[in-house]
Amino acid sequence: MAKYPGMLDDVFAALADPSRRAVVQRLGSGPASVGELAESAPITLPSFMKHIRVLEASGLIRTVKTGRVRRCELDRERFGLVEDWLSEQRRIWEGRTDRLEQFLTETKESTDES
Structure with missing residues (x-):
């Protein structure tokens, strides 16, 4: 988690x-x-704007104001950060389940030999 200080929490x-x-x-x-x-x-515009500000502060979206219109778009790089973290977690858990499977197979084989 040291690789992702606070950024993942915000996302x-x-x-x-x-x-x-x-x-x-x-x-x-x-x-x-x-x-x-x-x-x-289904909420008021001021309440909705709070959500937009949270998304913007987390880095998930960017907004640009042109005249009276504020346009939003995804910041795809931030999603890459999440994807990297999830991939890392997947590798960890797959390693753990592989070791568990190996342990169970060895335990079953030693029990069958007895």
């Missing part, structure tokens, strides 16, 4: 909320304005 905390996950899912189809994103949210 997973941002993704813990279903409204923010919905925004991320929608932005997977391409950039959108805050207004477009807020249309499907």
